[in-house]
Amino acid sequence: QQQVKQSPQSLIVQKGGISIINCAYENTAFDYFPWYQQFPGKGPALLIAIRPDVSEKKEGRFTISFNKSAKQFSLHIMDSQPGDSATYFCAAPSKAAGNKLTFGGGTRVLVKP
Amino acid sequence: GAVVSQHPSRVICKSGTSVKIECRSLDFQATTMFWYRQFPKQSLMLMATSNEGSKATYEQGVEKDKFLINHASLTLSTLTVTSAHPEDSSFYICSASSGGAYNEQFFGPGTRLTVL
Numbered sequence: 001q002q003q004v005k006q007s008p009q010s011l012i013v014q015k016g017g018i019s020i021i022n023c024a025y026e027n028t029a030f031d032y033f034p035w036y037q038q039f040p041g042k043g044p045a046l047l048i049a050i051r052p053d054v055s056e057k058k059e060g061r062f063t064i065s066f067n068k069s070a071k072q073f074s075l076h077i078m079d080s081q082p083g084d085s086a087t088y089f090c091a092a093p094s095k096a097a098g099n100k101l102t103f104g105g106g107t108r109v110l111v112k113p
Numbered sequence: 114g115a116v117v118s119q120h121p122s123r124v125i126c127k128s129g130t131s132v133k134i135e136c137r138s139l140d141f142q143a144t145t146m147f148w149y150r151q152f153p154k155q156s157l158m159l160m161a162t163s164n165e166g167s168k169a170t171y172e173q174g175v176e177k178d179k180f181l182i183n184h185a186s187l188t189l190s191t192l193t194v195t196s197a198h199p200e201d202s203s204f205y206i207c208s209a210s211s212g213g214a215y216n217e218q219f220f221g222p223g224t225r226l227t228v229l
Contacts, residue, residue: 031215032215032216032217034217034218036220041204041223041225042222042223043117043119043206043208043220043221043222043223044157044206044220045220046217046219046220049215049217051215089157093215093216093218098162098170099145099210099218100147100159101147101157101159101208101218103157104156105156106155106156108154
């Protein structure tokens, strides 16, 4: 049972464009929503994270928007660059489950120059 | 800060041999470490959770006798793939958590295991 559903599976965007990745969750016990960036052959790196008591968090070109009532959160990559080409995973930990992370299926982003 | 290392980065072994992968938190003490497996173009699959000084908790379907986990200190956890077979070939990734307010997990660079 997939508790975090991520879309789209892949995304192609032109340099300078906006990449938008969406995630929907089911478990209301989730209380922290991180996004990870993974390059081929490397481990995931924490990119940005949000708590459910705020609706938006921005760090540089990366913004998380959070909609608690809809149980959705999204990652926006502004002014996308070829170096942003990677796979992005949303995730959510559950304290009730020992803070195990439930990952979304991932989105492969390709930024064309 | 929050650096996690893994060793080796890649290993090739013959079928039937055992392989040990080390995961270290370099600049913080990790109360909990996690081991994941990732197949090409797929998401991370949690294999087990390990807490320092106690037995690991394995996810459903993961053979604990096949994948031995030891968390001997607050900075080191090891995963041993015993009697490896070609189907064990995969990308293994560890993560470590310092137990902060949100128990952020920091991931290692991964280990590519190829079993011939």
